[in-house]
Amino acid sequence: MASHDPSHHSAQPVAGSAPSERTRIRRIADNARYDRATLHAIVDAAYVCHVAFADDKGTHCIPTACWREGDHLYIHGSNGGRLIKLLAKGTQACVTITHVDGLVLARSAFHHSMNYRSAVVYGCFEAVTDKAAALDAFMHHLAPGREHEARPGNSKELAATTVMRISLAEAACKVRTGGPNDDVEDLQLPVWAGVLPLTMTRGAPVPDGLHIQPAPAYVRGWDGLAV
Amino acid sequence: MASHDPSHHSAQPVAGSAPSERTRIRRIADNARYDRATLHAIVDAAYVCHVAFADDKGTHCIPTACWREGDHLYIHGSNGGRLIKLLAKGTQACVTITHVDGLVLARSAFHHSMNYRSAVVYGCFEAVTDKAAALDAFMHHLAPGREHEARPGNSKELAATTVMRISLAEAACKVRTGGPNDDVEDLQLPVWAGVLPLTMTRGAPVPDGLHIQPAPAYVRGWDGLAV
Numbered sequence: 001m002a003s004h005d006p007s008h009h010s011a012q013p014v015a016g017s018a019p020s021e022r023t024r025i026r027r028i029a030d031n032a033r034y035d036r037a038t039l040h041a042i043v044d045a046a047y048v049c050h051v052a053f054a055d056d057k058g059t060h061c062i063p064t065a066c067w068r069e070g071d072h073l074y075i076h077g078s079n080g081g082r083l084i085k086l087l088a089k090g091t092q093a094c095v096t097i098t099h100v101d102g103l104v105l106a107r108s109a110f111h112h113s114m115n116y117r118s119a120v121v122y123g124c125f126e127a128v129t130d131k132a133a134a135l136d137a138f139m140h141h142l143a144p145g146r147e148h149e150a151r152p153g154n155s156k157e158l159a160a161t162t163v164m165r166i167s168l169a170e171a172a173c174k175v176r177t178g179g180p181n182d183d184v185e186d187l188q189l190p191v192w193a194g195v196l197p198l199t200m201t202r203g204a205p206v207p208d209g210l211h212i213q214p215a216p217a218y219v220r221g222w223d224g225l226a227v
Numbered sequence: 228m229a230s231h232d233p234s235h236h237s238a239q240p241v242a243g244s245a246p247s248e249r250t251r252i253r254r255i256a257d258n259a260r261y262d263r264a265t266l267h268a269i270v271d272a273a274y275v276c277h278v279a280f281a282d283d284k285g286t287h288c289i290p291t292a293c294w295r296e297g298d299h300l301y302i303h304g305s306n307g308g309r310l311i312k313l314l315a316k317g318t319q320a321c322v323t324i325t326h327v328d329g330l331v332l333a334r335s336a337f338h339h340s341m342n343y344r345s346a347v348v349y350g351c352f353e354a355v356t357d358k359a360a361a362l363d364a365f366m367h368h369l370a371p372g373r374e375h376e377a378r379p380g381n382s383k384e385l386a387a388t389t390v391m392r393i394s395l396a397e398a399a400c401k402v403r404t405g406g407p408n409d410d411v412e413d414l415q416l417p418v419w420a421g422v423l424p425l426t427m428t429r430g431a432p433v434p435d436g437l438h439i440q441p442a443p444a445y446v447r448g449w450d451g452l453a454v
Contacts, residue, residue, distance in 0.1 A: 022284045027308050047327050047341065047425070052279035052288035057249045061279035061288055063325035063345050081254050098290035100274050102430075103369055105446075108378040109362060110388075112369070114274065118290050135336060142330055142339070149418050151335040161337075179435040191376050192442050194434040196449050198274070203329075203424030208406040213419045219332075222423050 022122060023172035033173040036071070042097055042119040042173055043068040047142075051075065052094040055086055066097070067141040072165040073121060074134055084162045087125040095121040095166060102197040106180035107189045113176065115195060121171040125164040134163045143218040199226045249349060250399035260400040263298070269324055269346040269400055270295040274369075278302065279321040282313055293324070294368040299392040300348060301361055311389045314352040322348040322393060329424040333407035334416045340403065342422060348398040352391040361390045370445040 016034030018024035025032035033039070043049075049066040052059065062083050064075050073095060077084040087093060101115040128134045132153065139147040153161065180193050204223045205215065243261035245251035252259035260266070270276075276293040279286060289310050291302050300322060304311040314320060328342040355361045359380065366374040380388070407420050431450045432442065 022287070027305060047330070048325055048343070050277040050279075050288055050323055050325065052277075052286050052321070054281050054286050058319050058349065059279050059281050059286055059321050060249070061277055061321040061323040061347065063323060063343070065341060078254060092285050094279070094286050094288040096277055096288040096290060098275055098277065100427075103274070105370060105373065106377070108380070108384075109366060109374075110380050110384040112366070112377070114292060116275070116290070120288065122285065139336060139339070143332060143423075146332065147336075150333070150339070151413055151416055151418070153335070153337050157335075157337040179433065182435075186378055187437050189378055190440055191378070192434065192440045192446055193437075194432055194446075196370075196432050196446065197430030199428055199430055200327075201426055201428045203426055205421055205423055206406065207419065207421040208409075210414050210420075213417050215419050219419055219421075219423065 018172055019170050020122070023120065023170055025172055025174060028174070028176075031174045031176050033175050038173045038175065039119055039168055039171050040068060042099065042117050043073055043168070044141075045099060045117075046097045049073065049075070050096045051083060051087075052096070053083075053086055053091045055091070065138070066095075067138045068168075069134070069137050069165075071168045073168060074128065074138065074163060074165045075125070076135065076138065076161055076163045079160055079162050084164065087164055088127060088162065090124050092122070092124055093166060099200075100198050101177070102195045104176075104180050104195050105193055107182045107186040107191045107193050111180055111182050111186075113180065115176050115178070117173070117175050119171060119173045121166060121168055123166045123170055125166045128163040128165050131158050131161060131163045134165075135161070143216075145216060145218060149216065201226050245399055246397050247349070250347065250397055252399055252401060255401070258401045258403050260402050265400050265402065266346055266395055266398050267295060269326065269344045270300055270395070272326060272344075273324045276300065276302070277323045278310060278314075279323070280310075280313055280318045282318070292365070293322075294365045295395075296361070296364050296392075298395045300395060301355065301365065301390060301392045302352070303362065303365065303388055303390045306387055306389050311391065314391055315354060315389065317351050319349070319351055320393060326427075327425050328404070329422045331403075331407050331422050332420055334409045334413040334418045334420050338407055338409050338413075340407065342403050342405070344400065344402050346398060346400045348393060348395055350393045350397055352393045355390040355392055358385055358388060358390045361392075362388070370443075372443060372445060376443065
């Protein structure tokens with residue numbers, strides 16, 4: 001995440017090294033993470049990524065659903081969509097996922113910050129041949145087991161859908177945790193300081209009004225959990 | 228949001244018309260919104276946006292904190308950061324904000340979808356001259372009243388910080404709400420269908436361990452509320 005918070009009191013070591021010049025994090029490098037476990041966890045916690053790419057109309061940034069298999073991030077869409085058509089040409093893309101975990105309130109305005117986990121991936125998407133298997137994995141990510149319950153895509157639906165993936169090889173993560181990093185001379189100021197946490201949580205399932213069926217485990221267990 | 232869910236049962240009218248060719252939504256155009264109220268509400272509900280831009284190393288997509296004043300979206304950062312340096316050159320940018328509101332489980336795999344609110348803004352950032360006032364507005368967005376409590380930025384801190392803004396004139400929103408849009412012939416399938424809601428919620432404040440001060444109203448009232 002872009003920031004001016006120097007987090008200069010951080011003692012966290014940088015895990016690994018950047019896979020390329022454009023993934024080498026320079027701002028607040030102490031928050032950089034280059035290990036697979038951090039990257040995979042950030043992707044797995046996401047339902048949506050932001051895909052940036054350029055065409056003759058400029059630079060675009062489009063949100064779309066995503067999931068991970070192995071060391072690839074997957075997306076899907078209609079064959080006719082701009083995003084899919086452009087990416088199918090081999091256009092370079094940058095995929096970013098960000099989870100905001102809290103507001104960090106410091107005693108000085110300057111040291112305010114946010115806790116977050118972000119991942120930035122560079123590369124080109126490639127079309128996936130076994131679309132049915134990939135979409136089953138997507139369904140499993142959304143609701144484990146549902147890939148065996150919902151009516152599978154028929155040949156017309158599968159034909160209208162493109163599944164694409166991008167390697168996670170050229171990627172960088174940034175993670176900020178913990179409280180504010182105030183200047184020593186500000187610590188005695190009569191100002192509340194700390195973290196205001198933010199969490200994505202699950203609400204009560206809303207059954208569709210027509211022909212309601214018994215709720216499977218992933219629906220019964222949905223409510224109240226943090227994602 | 229890119230999607231293949233046709234949402235063909237939607238009866239929502241499109242509000243307004245696209246301000247430009249590149250903001251005219253073609254996929255699932257029924258979900259498009261071009262009115263100021265929708266756009267402002269999506270920006271105001273966000274702590275972070277994704278900024279896409281291109282340089283000689285390719286297309287990038289960087290998350291950064293944001294806030295709104297009038298019909299502009301604001302960001303800030305260190306003068307030395309890549310994002311700020313590139314945007315200061317007048318590089319075309321695309322700013323995207325996405326809120327995921329739920330998973331939409333249909334009876335067929337094909338009609339699965341997500342409920343969401345997204346905004347895509349095109350334009351060029353410009354530097355803001357009155358940085359202190361803009362950063363006060365940012366603080367007010369994060370924690371109303373705190374702009375009068377935290378130590379303000381000193382001349383050195385303000386000099387190290389750049390505040391930039393982009394007009395919200397060329398923007399498009401997409402909003403999906405409601406349940407699944409199954410094909411009529413699938414409605415009798417013995418498959419649970421409905422929405423699994425997702426909400427960003429606020430957790431219990433974590434005071435910084437040093438010199439704890441009384442909590443102001445925006446801290447006492449933080450916990451448990453949806454954002």
